Amino acid sequence: MAKPKVAYLMVQQILSIICLILISNLGAMAMDPLNMPHCLGSCSTIENCFHDCVAQGFPKGGTCIVIRLAHMDCCCKWS
Numbered sequence: 001m002a003k004p005k006v007a008y009l010m011v012q013q014i015l016s017i018i019c020l021i022l023i024s025n026l027g028a029m030a031m032d033p034l035n036m037p038h039c040l041g042s043c044s045t046i047e048n049c050f051h052d053c054v055a056q057g058f059p060k061g062g063t064c065i066v067i068r069l070a071h072m073d074c075c076c077k078w079s
Contacts, residue, residue: 037075039067049074 038056043064046052053062053076062076 037065038078039073039075041074043072043074046074053077 038053038058040046040049040052040056040062043049049064050061052074053060056076058076058078060077062074064072065075067073067075
């Protein structure tokens with residue numbers, strides 16, 4: 001009787017460790033600078049967001065996105 005309970009507890013501990021590793025890796029990915037958009041500024045001051053991003057070295061261009069409430073920023077696409 002004791003062996004099945006020990007095995008069950010070991011499986012639970014292993015699964016918990018795997019979950020912690022996955023969660024910590026997801027957090028690291030979210031903070032990865034490559035995932036953060038490169039923004040040029042407010043879309044109201046930029047004439048052509050797509051063209052300006054291409055000119056800055058972003059071949060996929062850019063688009064206006066909402067980063068702050070009621071404010072659109074021109075952000076370039078990394079990939």
